[in-house]
Amino acid sequence: MSGLLNHCILQIVLDTPLHAVFDYRWPCAAAERPQVGQLALVPFGRREVAGLIVGVADSSDVPEDKLKDALAVRSQLSPLSPQWLALAGFAADYYQRPLGEVALPGLPKNTRLPTTVALDRALKKLAKLDTAHDGTPLNVPALNPAQQQAADAIGGAQGYLPTLLHGVTGSGKTEVYLQACAQVLAREPDGQILILVPEINLTPQLEGNIRARFPGVMLATLHSSLSEGERMLHWLAAHQGRARIVLGTRLAILASLPALKLIVIDEEHDPSYKQQEGLRYSARDLAVWRARQLDIPIVLGSATPSLESWQHAQSGRYRLLTLRERAVQNAVLPRISLLDMERDKPQDGLTSALVAALRLRMERGEQSLLFLNRRGYAPVICCEACGWISNCHRCTAYMVLHRPEHRLRCHHCSLEMRIPRHCPDCGNVDLQPLGRGTQRVEEGLQQLFPDARILRIDADSTRRKGSAQAAFDSVHRGEVDILIGTQMVAKGHDFKNLTLVGILNPDTALFSQDYRASERLFAQLMQVAGRAGRAGQSAGGSVSEVLIQTRYPQHPLYGSVVRHDYDNFATALLEERQQAALPPFLYQALLRAEAPELATAVEFLTQARDLLAHPDVTLHDPIPMSMTRVHNVDRAQLLLEAASRPLLQAFLKEWLHLLRTVKTRVKWSLEVDPVDI
Ligand code: ADP
Numbered sequence: 001m002s003g004l005l006n007h008c009i010l011q012i013v014l015d016t017p018l019h020a021v022f023d024y025r026w027p028c029a030a031a032e033r034p035q036v037g038q039l040a041l042v043p044f045g046r047r048e049v050a051g052l053i054v055g056v057a058d059s060s061d062v063p064e065d066k067l068k069d070a071l072a073v074r075s076q077l078s079p080l081s082p083q084w085l086a087l088a089g090f091a092a093d094y095y096q097r098p099l100g101e102v103a104l105p106g107l108p109k110n111t112r113l114p115t116t117v118a119l120d121r122a123l124k125k126l127a128k129l130d131t132a133h134d135g136t137p138l139n140v141p142a143l144n145p146a147q148q149q150a151a152d153a154i155g156g157a158q159g160y161l162p163t164l165l166h167g168v169t170g171s172g173k174t175e176v177y178l179q180a181c182a183q184v185l186a187r188e189p190d191g192q193i194l195i196l197v198p199e200i201n202l203t204p205q206l207e208g209n210i211r212a213r214f215p216g217v218m219l220a221t222l223h224s225s226l227s228e229g230e231r232m233l234h235w236l237a238a239h240q241g242r243a244r245i246v247l248g249t250r251l252a253i254l255a256s257l258p259a260l261k262l263i264v265i266d267e268e269h270d271p272s273y274k275q276q277e278g279l280r281y282s283a284r285d286l287a288v289w290r291a292r293q294l295d296i297p298i299v300l301g302s303a304t305p306s307l308e309s310w311q312h313a314q315s316g317r318y319r320l321l322t323l324r325e326r327a328v329q330n331a332v333l334p335r336i337s338l339l340d341m342e343r344d345k346p347q348d349g350l351t352s353a354l355v356a357a358l359r360l361r362m363e364r365g366e367q368s369l370l371f372l373n374r375r376g377y378a379p380v381i382c383c384e385a386c387g388w389i390s391n392c393h394r395c396t397a398y399m400v401l402h403r404p405e406h407r408l409r410c411h412h413c414s415l416e417m418r419i420p421r422h423c424p425d426c427g428n429v430d431l432q433p434l435g436r437g438t439q440r441v442e443e444g445l446q447q448l449f450p451d452a453r454i455l456r457i458d459a460d461s462t463r464r465k466g467s468a469q470a471a472f473d474s475v476h477r478g479e480v481d482i483l484i485g486t487q488m489v490a491k492g493h494d495f496k497n498l499t500l501v502g503i504l505n506p507d508t509a510l511f512s513q514d515y516r517a518s519e520r521l522f523a524q525l526m527q528v529a530g531r532a533g534r535a536g537q538s539a540g541g542s543v544s545e546v547l548i549q550t551r552y553p554q555h556p557l558y559g560s561v562v563r564h565d566y567d568n569f570a571t572a573l574l575e576e577r578q579q580a581a582l583p584p585f586l587y588q589a590l591l592r593a594e595a596p597e598l599a600t601a602v603e604f605l606t607q608a609r610d611l612l613a614h615p616d617v618t619l620h621d622p623i624p625m626s627m628t629r630v631h632n633v634d635r636a637q638l639l640l641e642a643a644s645r646p647l648l649q650a651f652l653k654e655w656l657h658l659l660r661t662v663k664t665r666v667k668w669s670l671e672v673d674p675v676d677i
């Protein structure tokens with residue numbers, strides 16, 4: 001009973017699946033109590049782990065002899081703000097996860113190690129960093145009237161105001177963001193801006209633009225390819241308020257930004273804003289929540305807005321700003337045409353019309369881009385004698401032929417093997433590739449155009465760190481005549497000398513079961529088409545063009561693409577969704593279950609479905625996922641739907657409470673607002 005030493009109780013959340021706050025004792029004088037938002041090192045089981053202090057109390061309900069002492073408080077790191085804690089709290093609540101599982105992985109690993117060596121080193125390094133210099137931004141283009149109006153409307157906005165910036169590809173949305181940012185930075189001497197982009201590959205281009213435009217401003221970047229040391233440093237720069245612009249991918253939405261004044265979300269429709277494992281959050285939705293919480297403006301930009309955002313703009317919840325024309329003098333939108341593959345039968349995947357168009361670009365010294373969203377050489381190989389095909393024996397999927405690497409690869413599990421010399425079933429030595437991936441198109445092109453400089457960009461060709469950037473740089477430097485690539489090349493890039501885009505095989509998405517497939521296909525086609533003709537009239541004087549090879553030239557989706565008609569396409573699609581009662585007119589959650597046997601997963605989901613009922617929540621029958629088996633695990637899903645978001649949220653809370661008490665060996669997870677169902 002020592003009266004000299006005071007204790008307090010630290011209430012701490014940890015990165016565990018348990019929905020719990022843990023109490024720890026911490027010896028301290030009343031005046032020196034740790035603060036909420038600080039990190040502490042605590043014993044947990046047999047480990048020492050870092051946790052986040054969410055409360056400081058005088059006493060605990062835990063019996064004295066069970067109470068453990070915290071080991072250290074990370075006082076060198078200033079506390080996370082109440083606003084940040086509220087953001088993590090909202091995300092945890094909305095996506096039905098424990099707070100600790102949201103908050104802690106949101107922090108750099110180096111803040112959470114048992115020792116603080118890396119943290120201390122980063123703090124020292126940051127203290128020495130000096131960004132003060134008087135560079136003058138060069139080449140600030142004069143905005144056109146529509147851009148100027150948008151930049152002023154965004155840069156001058158006060159308070160919570162979400163803006164949808166709908167601008168055709170090449171309309172100069174980036175320039176609008178930059179000049180709006182300049183206004184905010186000038187008005188708010190300590191203010192911070194968060195800019196989100198969908199892909200790591202797009203950060204270097206924008207990073208360069210930002211650095212050139214704001215020479216004296218510290219910029220931090222946050223994305224998954226930073227080293228832990230870099231991530232720590234950049235995160236700290238944001239957390240201390242020193243980085244005034246933070247540029248990142250979806251994970252940056254959880255950055256600590258104590259003086260945040262503006263959020264920019266570029267290509268807001270992009271599926272990459274949805275995290276597809278662990279905490280399956282939508283960075284776009286969290287960004288809008290964050291803007292409202294902080295009462296600051298947010299701008300969502302796209303040439304093909306998501307139907308959710310378009311619907312908000314139509315209903316007046318978001319302000320709509322439109323850029324109808326391309327920004328560069330003489331740069332008009334490309335002419336888009338459909339090539340009927342029934343009439344003009346493709347050879348090596350290319351119709352004669354597309355080959356002629358490629359040849360014309362070669363002669364004029366202009367660049368072409370061929371888009372095929374399928375990597376590898378061929379999606380499958382088969383034996384024509386007995387019908388054997390290269391299935392993955394661990395997944396409901398084919399083994400894809402990668403000919404340059406002499407391998408078959410499953411793109412869903414890590415399985416890899418040498419290409420069999422003969423059919424494993426009948427011994428036939430004549431195994432044939434079926435279908436076409438980027439490698440095969442590349443091979444065909446090399447034969448057709450032996451003098452062309454051909455570059456393939458896909459996940460296989462860019463495995464090494466930095467190789468994607470090097471590849472894009474060489475396109476920008478004009479060292480490439482024909483670029484062939486997957487969706488990696490479709491987004492955002494400002495290729496100046498590209499005047500032809502060929503789209504090889506988009507038809508499969510027309511008949512997908514996924515109700516979002518047509519929205520995605522439209523966006524993807526407009527994005528990739530938007531890479532053409534960005535720099536104005538080419539030297540050769542040709543109008544830039546986009547050629548889409550299809551077997552269904554009459555399909556209305558292609559009609560909208562050809563007319564560059566997002567508005568009517570989106571309006572029609574929204575009507576369809578309303579009639580069919582689909583999002584955004586309906587709210588969904590998806591319970592997934594994984595087990596070695598499908599029956600076990602379905603059985604668990606059936607049990608889950610019967611736990612709780614509500615007249616306004618529909619629980620559908622459990623079904624196998626469309627790709628049922630991955631890496632020897634079978635997967636099934638149960639869809640929940642309701643017309644009201646709060647009602648669905650309330651139901652999920654109660655339901656999950658019951659579900660967590662179910663003893664099962666099935667691995668399950670819940671996704672709120674699922675996109676792939
Ligand atoms: P978006 O993001 O809308 O597709 P970008 O921001 O990439 O378009 O701009 C397309 C091109 O137009 C870029 O090369 C950019 O430098 C140029 N640009 C933008 N605004 C202007 C302007 N006001 N005057 C001249 N060029 C501009």
Ligand code: ZN
Nearest residue numbers: 383386423426
């Ligand atoms: Zn065979």
Ligand code: ZN
Nearest residue numbers: 392395410413
């Ligand atoms: Zn597999």
